[in-house]
Amino acid sequence: MQFLRNTVDKLKKPFLKGGKLERYEKGFQAIETFLFVPNHTTKHGAHVRDGIDLKRTMMIVVIALVPALLFGMYNIGYQHFSQVEGSDLSLIHLFGYGFWKVLPSIIVSYAVGLGIEFAFAIWRNHDVNEGYLVSGLLIPMIMPIDLPLWMLAISVVFAVVIGKEVFGGTGMNIFNPALLARAFAFFSYPNFMSGDKVWVSDAMTTDGMSGATVLGSLAQNITPSYSTMDMFLGLIPGSVGETSKLAIIIGALILIATGIGSWKIMLSGVIGAVVTVFAFNAVGLNELMNFSWYNHLMVGGFAFAIVFMATDPVSAAQTERGKWMYGFLVGFFTIMIRIFNPAYPEGAMLAILLMNAVAPTIDYYVVNSNIVKRKKRMKTNPLKTA
């Protein structure tokens, strides 16, 4: 490693203060600190520091996403060949088909997003934040597979510039950037983002087949033909990452075990959704209302969203008590939107974006209760009244 270190040190010189490329220092630094955790020592405060940093945190989330991503690639192939071409192929073949379908969108997402992050870091002279390592992978995983790459690129630009940088960059954004990208695409290019034909690769150019998702069928009051096991394993049409509940649960366990994702948000989200489904089951006017609670958890993007999107610490509630409330309401609104608004068969995206906007208010009331307690204590303090 010493050789690599020496090479980096040599390359670094023009980027240092007074060097020719001084302006691009932050960009070089981002790459350098990616290769090597720097030799910075503590200058103020505590002399020893926790081994964790934001890079490690974000990598944990990326690792947690990998099972869902790999299964998603396989499922793209599986859906395509079982519904469009109707041939029976080996696992490797199906995975290979999906891999080559998904890879370009991952590359485009990272290239465009990180490009903007680097540009802003150099322009505003701040460090490149690691947040986009996760957003960049999330975005292709929540889009339909056949979304043209240029649409994906524009959505990424919107999410990073309008969703993040205008608020001051990572840590300051109000909305989850990945969901913002999806919402932008959803409202700008509805033909490519919703309907029966977008969720299976090449279904749009094929006549006479239905690639409808489970929620899509339900919204039209048709009982879906997939079994609960299919939904659990993920052998259903949908966006890349959302279909396999098994893979998502593995990811959730990684996030919870490492302490990176908030189990409070995940658990309260599931409780919120289940309670709401029970309420609608009692009414039971149509297929969606009659759909059982465990099936509701299995379909659509809810599971993926509650594990990977609702737990984004920046846009979620930041107080521990607030997280319970925030998660519960995400679950509640997801089901509400599913059932009452058939134009949006999946409610998780809108539910989380809505709750992102409400989260600061939840925090405000949680923090305020502490303030009220402190003021009350001052008033009832015996020394003051004596």
Add this chain to the structure above:
Amino acid sequence: MSKDIRIPKGLDIKLKGTAEKILSDLPRSEVYTIFPTDFHGITPKLLVKIGDKVQAGDALFFSKTNERVKFASPVSGTILDILRGEKRRILEIRISADAKDSFREFGAKDPLKMSSDEVKSHVSETGCFPYFIQRPYEIIVDPNDTPKAIFISSFSTAPLAAHDAYALSGQELAFQTGINVLTKLTSGKVHISVCGTDNSFFDKLDNVEIYRVFGKHPAGNVGVQINQIDPINKGERVWTIKPQDVALIGRLFNTGKYDATRVFALAGSEVNKPQYYKAIQGAQLGKLLTTQVKNTNSRFISGDVLTGKKIEKESSLGFYTNLISVIPEGNYYTFFGWMPFTQNQKLSLSRTFFNFLMPHKEYNLDTNLNGEERALVITGEMEQVFPMDIFPMQLLKAALAGDIDKMENLGIYEVAPEDFGLIDFSNTSKLEAQEIIREALDIMIKEVG
């Protein structure tokens, strides 16, 4: 009769090199040094000049804002040098020590037979007020105040901390006298908290409320205990004092002599033989540290590794110091050091290292920052190590914004920088929480007073 207090949150950082319970005398130094920089916010007004003869207990200087806060000479000798920094700020007062100390005679006194005012002026006259630290603001007290209570934490849970009961063995009587002095300084009670799992002479003290405290660090921090026992409200003042300084005041009343001898632990992974030493405040440490520490790439810390101050190898024993920690410097690069589940020699509050499976492992931590400073992204981690009824992240944000009303509402009066030591340690964004709180407290002193 003691009450139990349980602190549910926190983190014990187990480091290699805890001091063994062996006590040696440090040989008498030629020069003793007082650092006015040990006293936050104090501008010294000198009472001596170079060449003056002083006795142990003679005042060297007083606070510009309050002449009742006097600072005494720890030894007898001649003023050797007064070192000044920028804007003629006094950095060091060096005293060339006599071979044997001659003490200024203050006369033995029984505090219980004195009035409050008499005790107060005696404490002021003998230069003992600097040992009292006021909350809010974590500064030396104003002798004209009468605090609502005085708090002592008789133990520390910080990494490598010195064991106070051991350091005070043989000082039991002096300690009780010291407690008696404190009872005369407050309108309320004197509270002492003892380590719940430890038995010592602290359990048998009179004239004091005793609390048994259980829990991980920062359970031993006096601020955490105050928050549990009797939280500070706006406008109130409480005083805190360290156990060794209580004994010093006790000795002063018992014998009439200002005896600044203290016991300190020399600990840390870089120390050959970690143990306790007895020395007088301001003693030179150069010889001891040179023989005990071989690694030239080490950091010397006066205090514990979370809240202490970096010192040079040739430095002297600080005014309040009862621990010198020595750990390796961390000025190295780590190839792909951020890769999850690698670098298992590092400690983390998160479970992104496999060593979370080994909760009793002792670590050899260095001063590497383990990453770069970032915007605040992760939530909920500060709360895990902050056992007060306060929202730490919200308070830090208010402090960063300099929002006085908000800080007041969120409990700035109850905290001191040391309470944020573990937040410094554990937060992913490498935020300098202690520094932010210190600056915020200084703003509050200026704006609210």
